[in-house]
Amino acid sequence: MAQFSLNINAQTYNIDVSPDTPLLWVLRDTLGLKGTKFGCGKALCGACTVHLDGNAIRSCSFPVSAVKGKVVTIEGLSEKGDHPLQLAWQEVDVPQCGYCQTGQIMSAAALLQRNPSPTDKDIDMAMSGNICRCGTYLRIRKAIHTAAKGGADE
């Protein structure tokens, strides 16, 4: 076990966990931030995506000891759950089972931060690390465009 001080969603958490613990399980088990999901444990599906200093990372494969910087999870993406992507996701009625969607939104948010008006191709590239078994990809694409246009539907 070892002590870590983490900045998550602009809050400081002092925790005592095994240094090899992936950030995912610190978020979910230690801190109770359960919006970040476990999907594969090998950075292959994107369900666990969070931001580290604005970049999308797969928290299932990111040991807590390597976390140096500001972490943002789905719980901290917006104050009131009103990030343009969160609104667009509801407007477009994206979710089916819903399990992968927080990871999808975090990947999309990182995309929009560096590219505010992505093309379909940009979206395909940025989002291809995130699997949706329900097949909501088309609505995800549409929701990202919707959010990029400031909420206006196509």
Add this chain to the structure above:
Amino acid sequence: MSEVMKIKRRDFIKISGITGTGLILGFGLSAGARDKALTHFEPNAFLKIGSDNSIIIFAKNPEIGQGVKTSLPMIIAEELEVDWNNIEVIQAGLDSRLGAQFAGGSTAIKTNWQTLRTAGAAGKSMLIATAAGKWQISESECYAERGVVKNRRNKKQFTYGELAGDASKLKVPEAPSFKDPKDFKIIGTSKKGVDNQQIVTGTAEFGIDARKEGMLVATVLKCPVYGGKVASFDDSETKKIDGVRHVIKIDALGSVERVAGVAVVADNTWAAMKGKKALKVTWDYGEGASESSAGILEKFDTYLAKNGEIGLRDDGDIDAAFNKNEKAIEAIYEVPFLSHVPMEPMNYCADVKENECEVWGPTQVPGYVQRLASGITGIPRENIKVNMTRVGGGFGRRLMADYAADAITISHQIKQPVQVVWSREDDIQYDYYRPAGRYKLKAALDNANKLTAWYLNASTTSRNLFRGSQESPHTTEVFPDGFPAGFVPNFRMEYTPVKTVVPSGAWRAPGHNATAFIDQSFIDEMAHLAKKDPVDFRLEILGNEDKEMPYADHGGPTYSTKRLKNVIKIAAEKSNWHKKEAGVYKGFAAHFMFGAYVAEVVTLSLDANKEPHIENVLAVVDCGIVVNRSGAMSQIEGGIVDGLGAAMFGEVTIADGMAQQDNFDTYKMIRMKDAPKIEVHLVESKESPEGLGEMSLPMISAAYANAIFAATGKRIRKLPVQLSEVSS
């Protein structure tokens, strides 16, 4: 909210301070005090109206992504005549008053349609009767609108909340009158998923998010060969890991629930996962260790070389027809094992106590989990409380409750609440796969190039054989009444199951996900042989006369050729099927299952390397009355993407009795860049509603394969499609 569910209909119990939904009312209060207290009207277990005008509708079935937590309450809300924006939907637990509660067979809408309309209409009629009584007028002089009963004479009105207390005193009508569908305001519109906001903010509770005071987390290492046992194990390294509390050997249950293995129980998930990794287990693999994909294929071929063991259909004289008509094709089709891989890995929570038990987690079969828990623990079913969370995908995987059995068994042994969490590797390795199969087809044309003979000899692994079901092994593997059966004068279907240790289970659109591929591809082969347009050929076979065809397997009892022809014709028209354009290649497929009719057209182009790329997919769907348009479109889009993914990438192979795939690097999934544009047309219909969770999936592989043939001349008879072979 499970506390709410315990409250029996029209019981008056005082509960204070629970949740934000505003509970409850006055038991034993004086009349004066009761007027001020919050009272509830609960004409049945499906809904509850508070004197504060709160309206709660309970969602009865597991929500696995098929949208029933939204669509089923829509039916109640419609007949109750309330404003959709003013209701709260709460997930029910397992509760016998709600009828059958499960997710499977795309049945929720069609089997609950009448019940839920009755539930809503009963509530509305009691509220109207209460208002009529207060005004001392006849009920026909009152009407309900958006949560208010109005007086036709003087425009006075009562809100439902104002009537709730007195309505509770009335007798619940058994057969209340329904709305005329032309007056529907909610059914047929698009309502967004009721949990959308929670999902996008990360607050929706899935099984894996369930927490209980004192809960430990367990992982289970099981034999990768089904039926194998633990010979010995060494847990010395496991026990050194911080947070590991128990290591337990779990014995087999003697059922299809594969629980045997070694469980590591820890304070947190990571410690349990590390502990599992550190285990050293020597397995007794048993007979299954010699099983392989090659061995299974060999068994298929042995069976296909002779007549099938089970004769399923024999119309006319197939041998004479093949002798007489030389224009024929014989082909072998093949589909692989598929894994379910729902995004939420298998997990379940159980808190087994002395003579009571509480469980919660993702399942398609909460009632089965209750029976299973009772069997494992000896606790009577009435003392086992089953809570339902959202389910992060089902696809048939969670019709099996092996992972729930893990949690129940472990909690039973250690007498503490436990959450079992599987890794993705566990999920793929311990799955009950979509059956693999080979299908020998032969069909012939007569002198007029009409389809005159059709022979299918199929051999597959069998879900029903695997689970020791009473049903014939062919059930949900092949369908003796499926098109073109009944339209071909000489028609024979035979089947032989392959017995194997490799587990088979139900995978979205069971059986159909294979048969629609082979039937709809082979029809295309025959159309080309006849030099006829594939759409025209199908319509010619179906004939001009409209018929109700018998359909004995699930989804029947009959299907309408009129409705099937209709979706085919609309799809041809909307896709400009008959208009030929250079560089644009199209494939067609249509299929009936579980009461719904779907036709799909895949349009593709070839890139510089002659590799096909899907430009778009068009689907025409007749599922009768559509309850939730957005939800329906979602299911159709998702089924197409899912089916395409399986056709492009899905394959589990077996060596030494074990799956050779164990995560998304080896078990490939369709990703956004491969997901095509999809255009969906829903047929306007007054027919009774059918489900939609599975119906758009099975024929997409055939439409895709037929388009590849149109583009390249290469016939795909084996899934997944190997694009490198197509473009070479």
